[in-house]
Amino acid sequence: MSGSPVVYVVDDDASFRRAIARLLRAEGFDVEAFGSAREFLAALRPDSEGCVLADLSMPGMDGLELQGLLAAGSNPLPVVFLSAHGDVPAAARALKRGAVDFLTKQAEKRDLLEAIGRALGRGAAERAERGLRAERRGLFESLSPREREIFAHVVQGRLNKQIASRLGIGERTVKLYRSGLTTKLGISSVAELTRWAQEAGLLPELDRVAASPPTTD
Amino acid sequence: MGQLASSLAHELAQPLGAIQRNAEAAEVILAQESPDLAEVASIVADIRRDDQRAGDVIEGMKALLRRGEPKKALLPVATIVEGVALLVGPDARSRHVRLAVEVEPGLPDVEGDKVQLQQLLLNLLLNAMEAMQDVPPEERRVALRARLAAAGWVELSVSDSGPGIPPGSAAGVFEPYVTTKPGGMGMGLAISKSIVEAHGGTISVDSGPSPAPGATIRVLLPAGEGT
Numbered sequence: 001m002s003g004s005p006v007v008y009v010v011d012d013d014a015s016f017r018r019a020i021a022r023l024l025r026a027e028g029f030d031v032e033a034f035g036s037a038r039e040f041l042a043a044l045r046p047d048s049e050g051c052v053l054a055d056l057s058m059p060g061m062d063g064l065e066l067q068g069l070l071a072a073g074s075n076p077l078p079v080v081f082l083s084a085h086g087d088v089p090a091a092a093r094a095l096k097r098g099a100v101d102f103l104t105k106q107a108e109k110r111d112l113l114e115a116i117g118r119a120l121g122r123g124a125a126e127r128a129e130r131g132l133r134a135e136r137r138g139l140f141e142s143l144s145p146r147e148r149e150i151f152a153h154v155v156q157g158r159l160n161k162q163i164a165s166r167l168g169i170g171e172r173t174v175k176l177y178r179s180g181l182t183t184k185l186g187i188s189s190v191a192e193l194t195r196w197a198q199e200a201g202l203l204p205e206l207d208r209v210a211a212s213p214p215t216t217d
Numbered sequence: 218m219g220q221l222a223s224s225l226a227h228e229l230a231q232p233l234g235a236i237q238r239n240a241e242a243a244e245v246i247l248a249q250e251s252p253d254l255a256e257v258a259s260i261v262a263d264i265r266r267d268d269q270r271a272g273d274v275i276e277g278m279k280a281l282l283r284r285g286e287p288k289k290a291l292l293p294v295a296t297i298v299e300g301v302a303l304l305v306g307p308d309a310r311s312r313h314v315r316l317a318v319e320v321e322p323g324l325p326d327v328e329g330d331k332v333q334l335q336q337l338l339l340n341l342l343l344n345a346m347e348a349m350q351d352v353p354p355e356e357r358r359v360a361l362r363a364r365l366a367a368a369g370w371v372e373l374s375v376s377d378s379g380p381g382i383p384p385g386s387a388a389g390v391f392e393p394y395v396t397t398k399p400g401g402m403g404m405g406l407a408i409s410k411s412i413v414e415a416h417g418g419t420i421s422v423d424s425g426p427s428p429a430p431g432a433t434i435r436v437l438l439p440a441g442e443g444t
Contacts, residue, residue, distance in 0.1 A: 013231045015267050019238035022260065026245035057227075084230035085223065105234030109241050 005120050006050035008077070009033040010040045010066065012058045016105060020053070020082075027113060037061035037069075046075050049127060051100070051119035056083040056090055064090070067099060076126070078119040082107075136200035139185060145215045147184075150177045152210035155194050155203070167214045224393050228274045232267035239264050277393070277404045291326040291441045292334065294363045294371055301338040302361060313354035314346050321364040325440035327371055329416045337412045340405045341375040341434050348379035348432065366437055373436045381430035387422050406434075413438070 007029045011017040014035065021033045030050075034040040037054070038061055052070065056063040067079045081094050081102045091102040100122060101115040143151065153163045160178070164171040182188040187196055197203050243260045246252050302318045309316045327334075342359060349357045358378045366372035382390060393407035413420040418438040424430045 013235070015263060015270070016231055016235040016238070019235040019242065019260075019263065022256075023238045023242035023245070026242045026249075082234075084227045084234065105230050106237055 004030060004049070005123065006030045006032050006048070007116060007120075008040055008044075008048075008050060008052045009054075010037055010052060010058070010063070011055040011082070012036060013055070016055075023109070024116070029116070037063070037066040041066070041069065044075060044077075048075055048077065049123065050077060051116065051123045052077050052079045053116065053119075054079055054081055055105075056081050056087065056094070056102075064094060064097070067094065067097060071098060078122045078126070080115045080119050133200050136196065137202070140200065140202055143181070143184065147177055147181060148206075148209055149215055150174060151181055151193065151197075152206040154178065154181075154190055155197055155206050156210050157190065225274065225278050229271055232271040232274070235267045236264050236271075239267075280404060280408060288330045288332075289328050290331065291328055292331055293326050294324045294373070295320045297331065297334050297338070298361060298363050298373070301335050301342065304335070305339060305342045308343070309346065309359070312346050312349075312357065314349065314357040314359055316342075317358065317360045319360065319362045319364075324363060324365060324371055325369075327416075327438045328441035329438065333412045334416070337409050337436070338373065338375070340409045341436075344405050344434075345375050345377035345379070345432075348377050352379055369440045370437050371440055373438065374433055376431060376433040378431045381424035381432045382422055384424075387424070390422050391420065409434075409436075 007024055009017055009021050009024070009031060011020070011033075012035055017033050017035065021031045024031045032043070034043065037058060040052070052066070054063040054066055061069075063079075063081055067081075070076050070079065078100045079094075079098075080100050081091075082105050083090065083102065084105050086104050094102050100119040103112060103115060140148065149167065150163060153166065158166070160171050160174045164174045167174075178188070181193070185193070185196060187193060194203075197206055239260045243257050246257055246260075298318060298320050302316065305316065338361070342361065345359045346357075349359075356378055358376075360374075360376045362372075362374045362376070364372050364374075391406045391410040393404055410420050413436050416438055418436055420434065420436050422432055422434050424432050
């Protein structure tokens with residue numbers, strides 16, 4: 001279940017499931033089909049790529065519940081909902097919770113394929129972003145407490161002299177740490193460091209570190 | 218009626234949606250260099266099956282709507298009940314179901330359509346017998362009772378010794394297309410409900426305590442004028 005993106009079809013109606021899997025395969029997609037949300041979740045891997053095409057109303061776990069579980073999990077694949085009838089309140093709820101789209105089972109093929117394309121695109125983009133964040137967090141964790149502290153103060157816009165006085169260390173020491181950061185992260189300017197941290201989702205943490213008492217390193 | 222329309226729309230959308238997607242798939246496959254004709258044959262078979270399924274849904278809906286105005290006549294309850302018991306007797310015996318019939322003496326007549334009321338009771342009895350499929354033969358019991366519920370109201374009830382109704386599902390039991398039977402259409406109780414309502418009555422279901430709680434469907438019909 002890894003490698004190229006897969007459209008995961010989840011629908012309890014066997015005939016519709018078979019038909020839509022056929023259509024999507026004929027259109028060149030990789031498809032895996034499941035008769036229930038539970039079966040799909042059991043087969044889902046952390047490295048599964050693609051998107052989910054789910055029926056809204058299914059016995060047992062329904063589509064909305066499935067979407068909720070996916071969104072809260074470690075591999076939040078994008079979801080396109082199919083419904084046997086246009087249920088406006090359910091559609092609104094689904095879209096508010098982040099579904100890519102909501103279509104009826106008899107929607108135009110063109111609209112169906114376009115929604116799946118968007119879902120796969122969103123899936124790939126979110127996946128890449130998650131990967132980047134994870135990689136950067138790993139790098140951040142590998143910094144020493146003092147390095148993280150200096151990083152935090154640089155992002156606050158403080159000059160080396162201010163950082164030195166704040167932390168009770170020499171200005172030369174601060175510069176040494178900063179060049180250490182440059183070596184480890186590959187970037188040096190305030191702007192680059194700030195953007196690096198922002199893309200990694202680390203700014204709140206850095207704010208906290210900057211506001212904390214100095215470490216004794 | 219809005220409820221029925223919504224159920225109908227939902228039940229038709231499944232096979233129609235499948236037919237549409239299958240046809241689209243066939244188009245794409247046939248446009249390929251060397252189309253997989255076995256796949257196309259499989260598609261055609263599925264389309265035929267779903268067409269049949271859609272047709273069945275429509276037939277079921279027609280049956281539900283065909284009630285028409287009941288032909289009103291004053292009917293003795295005992296006659297209706299005993300007539301149905303006779304009709305269902307052979308079926309009950311072949312399923313090893315013990316059928317008990319209890320009609321309170323002195324019941325007022327009800328105003329209604331004899332055929333429809335018999336169909337109502339027949340539906341309920343067949344439903345009760347089917348509910349006990351997994352019950353050991355010696356424990357299969359159905360009771361058909363008629364009694365005075367309150368002044369002006371006659372209660373007809375059918376009780377079984379089956380698994381009963383799960384808590385919270387009682388209201389849903391009378392919805393069309395709701396069935397636990399594979400291949401079943403789920404129309405029986407919905408039709409029963411429409412007959413009861415056409416006669417100015419009410420229908421409800423209750424389930425006994427576990428284990429083997431059984432279910433009882435109660436129909437309340439107004440007593441005829443002047444009885």
